[in-house]
Amino acid sequence: MTNISNGATEFAGDMLSGYSSAYSRYLSLVPGAGVVRRTVDARATTRLVLGGGSGHFPWTAGFVGAGLADGAALGDVFTSPSAEQIYRVAKALPPAGGVLFCYGNYAGDVLHFDMAQARLRGEGVDCRGVVVTDDVASAAADNSAARRGIAGSLAVFKVAGAAVARGDGIDDVERIARLANARTRSLGVAFAGCTLPGAAEPLFRVEPGSIAIGLGIHGEPGIRTVPSMPARELAALLVGALLPEAPAGNSGRVTAILNGLGATSHEELYVLWGGIARLLGDAGIEVVMPEVGELATSLDMAGCSLTLSWLDDELAELWAAPADTPSFRRAAGQVPVADGKQLAVAVPKAEVADSRDVNGRDAGGRLVEQGDGGAGPEVDLARVALAAMLAAVSKAEPELGRLDAVAGDGDHGSGMARGLRAAVDTAGLGHRDLSSLLRAAGLAWSDKGGGTSGALWGVLLGGVADGLADDGQGYSASRVVAAVSLGRDRVVEAGHASVGDKTMLDALVPFVDVLRTAVESGAPLSAAWSGAAQVATEAAAATADLRPRVGRARPLAERSLGSPDPGAVSLALCLTAAGSVLAAPPA
Amino acid sequence: MTNISNGATEFAGDMLSGYSSAYSRYLSLVPGAGVVRRTVDARATTRLVLGGGSGHFPWTAGFVGAGLADGAALGDVFTSPSAEQIYRVAKALPPAGGVLFCYGNYAGDVLHFDMAQARLRGEGVDCRGVVVTDDVASAAADNSAARRGIAGSLAVFKVAGAAVARGDGIDDVERIARLANARTRSLGVAFAGCTLPGAAEPLFRVEPGSIAIGLGIHGEPGIRTVPSMPARELAALLVGALLPEAPAGNSGRVTAILNGLGATSHEELYVLWGGIARLLGDAGIEVVMPEVGELATSLDMAGCSLTLSWLDDELAELWAAPADTPSFRRAAGQVPVADGKQLAVAVPKAEVADSRDVNGRDAGGRLVEQGDGGAGPEVDLARVALAAMLAAVSKAEPELGRLDAVAGDGDHGSGMARGLRAAVDTAGLGHRDLSSLLRAAGLAWSDKGGGTSGALWGVLLGGVADGLADDGQGYSASRVVAAVSLGRDRVVEAGHASVGDKTMLDALVPFVDVLRTAVESGAPLSAAWSGAAQVATEAAAATADLRPRVGRARPLAERSLGSPDPGAVSLALCLTAAGSVLAAPPA
Incomplete structure (x- = not known):
């Protein structure tokens, strides 16, 4: 349900102007089209421009800032930006050696980004497009170019943005983005549908007590619907669907994104992550700097998606590189060590100092017998x-x-x-x-x-x-x-x-x-x-x-x-x- | 509705262990009690420990990290942490000159934090408690000590954490926290209730088509219920409730937090923020580095709260200071300039180069007449x-x-x-x-x-x-x-x-x-x-x-x-x- 609105037709425009106002320290508004960074990275010779429909915040406008994207074109709710919007966002940036457009694989987005690129090429701008195709539910592995793009996009955007920030030319930024996309797989599940601004009824429904596996972020049909299951079984379902698609010759190192779609609480995501982390650990996989949170939403949809992005040394370094955007920030000096290696539980000082807890158990959980002595x-x-x-x-x-x-x-x-x-x-x-x-x-x-x-x-x-x-x-x-x-x-x-x-x-x-x-x-x-x-x-x-x-x-x-x-x-x-x-x- | 769970009794524990696993690069788990930072700030002589019930993520455990809190004790869902949990979290940190506890004003939290402090004082630890009371809906202005604490807590936590990071002793950290609390006011509204893990029915309901003004983050009664209204009117209602409580002698400078409670989309928050920013600007108020997002949720509740925190120079500097936690990150080198001053819309290059848009309007929106000439x-x-x-x-x-x-x-x-x-x-x-x-x-x-x-x-x-x-x-x-x-x-x-x-x-x-x-x-x-x-x-x-x-x-x-x-x-x-x-x- 959309409860805050000045009317459905104004919704996307109001959102864009409110967003650019809240984060004007990062962004400039491109009226009616999107946002661009206030300043671009000094070493950058390439521009990275994202785009997609509204209703998925922070995907994609939330990722505009240092070390990530230079701009984002934002369409109406669940509607691709127009070629004109995309063109304007690209032109609002200082000229550079080239522009890489990166966006999810949806018919409207592909069409409009293609048209914008044709127009820019006509003006002599070297531009390329990398279409993200991470959603394993939307087509078979042997037809992966037909897959939709969902939250795993962030793994592609982030490394491409880091490549831009370190000064890569358009060829290298494109190479990095294509490599990351080829190594990124996601699967989503939905528990309840979302409602478009102004609509009285949900866009689609998921039967209460069931889980729609692979349902798209706009309600595109998924693979199947199954009855609700405990979190640990859901973790096994998600991990089990993604691991078989691990790219050949991978190093056993991934980063992971556990993404909430809107109404699913952060607490639920962490409950699920606990199960996922255990399963990945059991499979001998190192998880580097995972992210858990709302990174690609669908308004108030209940559900989540798991992304695994298989890293090599270069991708790991780019994933760990600093970034500072309204919705994704990473401090400098982070090292891409596997978090799995740090999972050992610290024994807090309190337990060392007083080896028996209030239940009479020692730190190892054993009961400490005291005997009743002469108790009456x-x-x-x-x-x-x-x-x-x-x-x-x-x-x-x-x-x-x-x-x-x-x-x-x-x-x-x-x-x-x-x-x-x-x-x-x-x-x-x-x-x-x-x-x-x-x-x-x-x-x-x-x-x-x-x-x-x-x-x-x-x-x-x-x-x-x-x-x-x-x-x-x-x-x-x-x-x-x-x-x-x-x-x-x-x-x-x-x-x-x-x-x-x-x-x-x-x-x-x-x-x-x-x-x-x-x-x-x-x-x-x-x-x-x-x-x-x-x-x-x-x-x-x-x-x-x-x-x-x-x-x-x-x-x-x-x-x-x-x-x-x-x-x-x-x-x-x-x-x-x-x-x-x-x-x-x-x- | 809670869709991801291994059972209601395990929910809070599973959440805590999943959270500390996802962000083990920041945190160590204090088993059954909460989380502490992996390393404390080198210059710190004071420890800042937060705490509260689960179900409000990222409040409070999401704010543990550099430049913010040193630890957080986490109770069951919507239940205060126990004195024992709080004590253990404090003891899991390296000893320092003192410990400041900061938490929301709820009966259970006050009791358990009081008891934990009494125990620590008995061991010779200098500890203090600052209770956040920002919710203007929960008691009258002349009884502000009786107010509940909601999302404005972040404004208090952040400046206290920055004071710790710069090396302040416990007296100064306590002073800063009390000053910030005295200058922070929030008002929340709810559109729909939330459902506890394991529960079949919502904890409370808000009649569809109405807005509960001042409803608490656990469903505590608010001030009144009103019919739904456009976003711009809701903005006026929130701003109108908070401005009259501006502290005497303030500099006209605030920071603002527009917080989503869970099911309300990010897009809706930005639509609302646009109206709020305009009203604050009209009132001549400078807004410094506002934050819009989910900062203190209530599971899947639909609603939001607006916080205004009135800054002096010291508070502004501390608000702008760097922080790096799983849920709140701020890059170094940020200057607390008023964002309001940057709201002027950049004219993108595309519009300068081609002064007429596709509708034949020039950049100022005027129609450019061309005449039909000899059109047939x-x-x-x-x-x-x-x-x-x-x-x-x-x-x-x-x-x-x-x-x-x-x-x-x-x-x-x-x-x-x-x-x-x-x-x-x-x-x-x-x-x-x-x-x-x-x-x-x-x-x-x-x-x-x-x-x-x-x-x-x-x-x-x-x-x-x-x-x-x-x-x-x-x-x-x-x-x-x-x-x-x-x-x-x-x-x-x-x-x-x-x-x-x-x-x-x-x-x-x-x-x-x-x-x-x-x-x-x-x-x-x-x-x-x-x-x-x-x-x-x-x-x-x-x-x-x-x-x-x-x-x-x-x-x-x-x-x-x-x-x-x-x-x-x-x-x-x-x-x-x-x-x-x-x-x-x-x-």
Whole structure:
């Protein structure tokens, strides 16, 4: 869907003028035609001019700048630039020994670039065209000249631009571009179609739950449609399609481009890249300076493409050469070493200094046994209580998620379950006493549960643990009250919140008050706890009537009015579950 | 929708390891916690550590590298990193004079960064935290410390990182970060919600056709929802919300960040930027090195945010300082001059050399009158014929679009109409003779119509024009046949296609054959043309039975089987319309 527009007919023109304005430090606008660099490379004797339809940014106008292209002609959305536009962009550059045009293999682009070249040749300009044909899905390997050009174009543009920057003449720049194109292969997949500016319906659709293999960047038909698959299988599909086309006599060295088509998140691309890098490593291939990101998009299309470009020493050096354009920048002094060689994971200092993590595992992941020593029954009780809390929260996970989605991101249930699971795992290890068990459980909860609630539960358990430090005095009911009060105080301090702010405190504070009063009245701890948990449950439900505090510790959550606070609800659930264990302790 | 995943629970971890693998030339992985630079700046005495939830890439892990951050702790999707993760990232860096933590103002992040700092302070590390609060929608100006942090964070991170790189101590780095935060304001808008990995439903929705102003990057409620509006009005809304918060005593100089949230295309951002730049210029504000792109996303959310960060000389210098990270790179030697001063449009050489464009307008857009001189009635006939063609194509535009959408991008009808309108406009100017009228019309069609069909129609009219060069011999029927034949030959040559390839040639070739035969049989031109146009119409319909040629000039278009070729259909329409004018010429 195109949401930002002044009208479909103005879209491409508005885009071009906005782009040249944002990056006027790099570019000059060629009105109605494209952009050219403000200054050309001093040593250059050749000009490199790209071009194509709009709707694929940064491909191609984003690549105009030092060390890459000198200009780009930009057509309407998904439409080739006209011969006139291409001609004007070329003529806006200072004359040189020759002009190399480089563009993707589409009928309209080929026609218009051919016509522009004919016109320039008529004026005595030495110009050549290199058509990029990297898309393996668009024709068979023995008919590779018929293939379309997609994101792998960048691998061709970049080395040609670096050749221009080092002063190559047109013959050498053309040679480099042709060599790179012959060694570059891409395959794309799509998950959902894109919508042209002004259109109410997508240009094409991909059935939800399926993947269109080889679909073109304008929706040209692909090879086949398959059901969705895990990222690691998709990685295998892409790598498996490209490796058989490795050029004969290659050095086993590639660069790779994992390109997002628009709506696919950067995170998804990195998830996929992890699988690709492993497979390339397993195949013994060295990957030099890969790029992962949006480099040739199709408006808001969901999908991606993988490019492998097989390098020789010259291509590797040109790929690594500095560049400075609005959308592709590379610092000077980069060396084209294989990144695969640097994949070994650094052992951070934190792990060296403290060889055991919060789960009692050492740096190698082995459990470090400590033994319970003389730990009493309260250690078992705490373990069972944590397990009961986990069971209660897991059961309520969907409901907690729904409550959280009212004003948050809906992950409260899953975060609580994740944190509690880590706490239970940690509690299952040997612990010297109740205090150290609770402290370890709190740290694990905070670390694995994450978010506000994970942090506050870590703080709460840490406070309780401090209140129950092993002093040989046992664990009287009043000591438990004092410890729980200490935990509450720590939560107040860390959370910067008060009763009435619609947080877990709205359940925790009445719980502690009732627990204290009941114990001071002589009730047994289990009875006092059960009664207090009941009060906490009611208080949690009553948070539906509270107005959330606006401020540092909470986003504006006006829309949560009428809905109880998920943190208070899950706290009450946990207190109730722990109370049932206290009432019927394990044998 | 998340389409690439190995499962929701592995998503953030897979993403982190894929990211650190792709950019291992910049980064080391801190397992399960985040990333740190491979090497820190030689002059640095302070470390800058960022952090936040996953799902916002490149914010924050994309900004780890030279001249920017030393490390970033990354939590689960939309979840703060845990204190343990933050601690580990800080400890993975070489010890220094101090550590500055910089992060957005969200409850979970504040809690966990506070706890990590407390732990590090306990170990004697001098550490500070600067919380970014740029989102004007999340609290009132007099309560700005309660505001959330969004994409404006980059303006704070960047200057703090540049201060670290130049060797500033922790006091100065903290001062710079606090100053930048106090001078940075952002406002976001959303068009559609995002979907968490593993979730079947979006986390939140924005009603189609509306814009949620101020909606948070995790879907936190905004200020209000308004109907969709043109880009220029959206620009005014954003600029209008931020300018009133310009800090007192500012120099009138800002940098700006126009950030895309994920599914919004780069093109849309540039369309919007054009409007923003104009408004800032009108307000007398100098814009220094703006950035437009995806800098703080929310998975696949559609929307954007505008940031203005008010610069003094020191901040401007730090903003312009070099940086080299996976997602934000800036070459050395950049000078923080206002881009606004460079907005003057360069007049390209092409326009200087040939002061009149193909539409007969000079560089200033004025029409250059040439006068018809002694042009005959055939000039009027051609004008009327072109107008009739335009009328026919305009009427059929939706149907032509539908035909094209079968195997193309659905713009054939609009492209034909656009090209013909330009041809008609050009033909309306004074022309010396029929040949020069047709040549100008063909050039205009090719330029404005674009794409394959625009190019081929330009070639076709150019050929006809050459065949009808004014030689004082008049325009006999056989001369017209020869001219149309020349046009056809040029199309065959330019398009690299043959009859049967399912292109416009499948209608053009029989048209010329029938026209020639009829004229040679003594039929008057108008009758011969009408008959030939009828044959062309039938031939165009019959292209439904043809299998499209796979190759350079055509994408794989298997799915067009059973549907006629839109180029052949529109050609037949035009020939028929021209024929009706020949049959009943204007008075």
